[in-house]
Amino acid sequence: MPDDLLEFVSGPRGYATGWLWLGLALLIVVIAWYTSVFIATMPAERLRRIPVVRVAHARVLRYRFARTVQSITRRHRAGELSGVQAGAELSRTLRSFLHQATGLRAQYMQLRAVAAGDLAPAAPVLSALGDAQFDSSATVDVARLGEQTEELIRSWS
Known part of the structure; x- marks a missing residue:
């Protein structure tokens, strides 16, 4: 595994900061999707x-x-x-x-x-x-x- 990818996955101190940011980004995308569907179907x-x-x-x-x-x-x-x-x-x-x-x-x-x-x-x-x-x-x-x-x-x- 390349060093940059390894650092993204495990972080510089061994914790998964990259996964945390990816999870937060996906959470924001899901919330935005549900909000847009809710608004689009409103009377x-x-x-x-x-x-x-x-x-x-x-x-x-x-x-x-x-x-x-x-x-x-x-x-x-x-x-x-x-x-x-x-x-x-x-x-x-x-x-x-x-x-x-x-x-x-x-x-x-x-x-x-x-x-x-x-x-x-x-x-x-x-x-x-x-x-x-x-x-x-x-x-x-x-x-x-x-x-x-x-x-x-x-x-x-």
């Missing part, structure tokens, strides 16, 4: 109440939902989704984001209720998405709506 309303976790949770939500919007917009541009389908998916994604970010059940709110409450900044985008989804005579640029939806999600506080 969103509880995460919003924990001061330190709240900021990280909001950042992760914005990132995750913005990526989903990018994917929908990319699929629309590639022709995989029609304007109606893309509008529906963008609306569903935005409403799900608003629910996760605020706790308000945005999926079930009418546009008037959205515009009159705390979700008012999202009302214009939701209105345009509704036009894209339900008004066949509307000339809505779904790609532009995707960009607006992404910007709204990224800037939500």
Whole structure:
């Protein structure tokens, strides 16, 4: 056994300091793993109440939902989704984001209720998405709506 490895295992005085540090490092890794699993599986309303976790949770939500919007917009541009389908998916994604970010059940709110409450900044985008989804005579640029939806999600506080 090389002298360096022997010293790591047995220590300079014969005790196992290397094993002590390795054990402590593994203990820290296990504690961090369990903490991350516990936090990742917590309901969103509880995460919003924990001061330190709240900021990280909001950042992760914005990132995750913005990526989903990018994917929908990319699929629309590639022709995989029609304007109606893309509008529906963008609306569903935005409403799900608003629910996760605020706790308000945005999926079930009418546009008037959205515009009159705390979700008012999202009302214009939701209105345009509704036009894209339900008004066949509307000339809505779904790609532009995707960009607006992404910007709204990224800037939500």
